[in-house]
Amino acid sequence: MKVGDRWYRTIWPSEDGGAVEVIDQTRLPHAFEVVRLQSLEAAAEAIRVMQVRGAPLVGATAAYGLCLALQEDSSDQALQHGVELLAATRPTAVNLRWALGEVVAAVGPLPAAERVAAAWRVAARICDDDVAACRSIGEHGLELLRGLARDKGDRALNVLTHCNAGWLATVDWGTALAPVYLAHDAGMNVHVWVDETRPRNQGAALTAFELGAHGVPHTLIADNVGGHLMQHGMVDLCLVGSDRTTSRGDVANKIGTYLKALAAHDNKVPFYVALPSTTIDWEIADGIEEIPIEERSPAEVIRVAGRTKEGIDSSVEIAPPGCAAANFAFDVTPARLVSGLLTERGVCEASTVGLRHLFPERAVVISGVH
Numbered sequence: 001m002k003v004g005d006r007w008y009r010t011i012w013p014s015e016d017g018g019a020v021e022v023i024d025q026t027r028l029p030h031a032f033e034v035v036r037l038q039s040l041e042a043a044a045e046a047i048r049v050m051q052v053r054g055a056p057l058v059g060a061t062a063a064y065g066l067c068l069a070l071q072e073d074s075s076d077q078a079l080q081h082g083v084e085l086l087a088a089t090r091p092t093a094v095n096l097r098w099a100l101g102e103v104v105a106a107v108g109p110l111p112a113a114e115r116v117a118a119a120w121r122v123a124a125r126i127c128d129d130d131v132a133a134c135r136s137i138g139e140h141g142l143e144l145l146r147g148l149a150r151d152k153g154d155r156a157l158n159v160l161t162h163c164n165a166g167w168l169a170t171v172d173w174g175t176a177l178a179p180v181y182l183a184h185d186a187g188m189n190v191h192v193w194v195d196e197t198r199p200r201n202q203g204a205a206l207t208a209f210e211l212g213a214h215g216v217p218h219t220l221i222a223d224n225v226g227g228h229l230m231q232h233g234m235v236d237l238c239l240v241g242s243d244r245t246t247s248r249g250d251v252a253n254k255i256g257t258y259l260k261a262l263a264a265h266d267n268k269v270p271f272y273v274a275l276p277s278t279t280i281d282w283e284i285a286d287g288i289e290e291i292p293i294e295e296r297s298p299a300e301v302i303r304v305a306g307r308t309k310e311g312i313d314s315s316v317e318i319a320p321p322g323c324a325a326a327n328f329a330f331d332v333t334p335a336r337l338v339s340g341l342l343t344e345r346g347v348c349e350a351s352t353v354g355l356r357h358l359f360p361e362r363a364v365v366i367s368g369v370h
């Protein structure tokens, strides 16, 4: 997507080779800075501290992390060490494990001398495929938005989103926001309610930044506002991303998503989840029991970061000294609360049957029978 007059992806190999560059998302929205990752450890740290985040981008960064590892040492042991280090950074987003698997499958059978070049090719392919998948999600989602806008006349179609599932969370375009960008570009009157998304405020810092840069009308709201808006007919559609979707359509996404789904269900507001198929974990069905939920530092709940009026980056404590805090980073929305899954192959019911219909080649894994 465009930032200023330049088109950016969120991750790319450096022009001089041998390194990877990413947009440092911990600096947004106040500063747009590019960071150079030159080692496996730097890539793992970038994922851990969330300089890069969002399930598809975490996967792409992990793939490049293995390229950087193999550049240092292309042995089996180094590959295994890289996989273990990267896999441990963030447990919920399944794209991480998937991307590591793609690189290992491609380079594992090769002699050491051929591994580095092959790994860079796989990482580039993962990025290109993610861009294509997200663009396709956008096109299918545009039809969904057009359908919902049909009865609205001149009035705006109000979309509520949670966290950041825009281009910053992927390699480009985004998942939940891809249809919004295409709708806006097509001249549709679309407006986005942006949940601030405590504790790290990805909605306020990233989604508002993205939508603002693209000129999409949006309004930032505190996390608890969505239910009120839905009761008053001010939301036409909830559209969120996913970090892991199970084979029966349960969805793990940023903490607070489940509460939005409950409110949407109670108010008969459509609740759609947008995801590339790399976010589907075909090996599990019950999201509540089987998806590992990342727990992050309590400090993220106790402190709030921002920029002072004087332009100084700072953080302040918002709780009494010594207050205990818990920081569950994701929750699971059961499939029964999801109106549909929006994928690169189109929209399907959030169910085993729905997913099997769109991805028939995965029936083997789903049923384990044929």
Ligand code: MRU
Pocket (backbone or CB within 6 Å): 053, 054, 055, 056, 162, 163, 164, 165, 166, 169, 170, 174, 175, 176, 202, 240, 241, 242, 243, 253, 254, 329
């Ligand atoms: O903790 P984050 O910022 O990585 O969480 C991101 C989300 O929850 C997104 O909604 C999700 O990754 C979907 S990405 C297109």
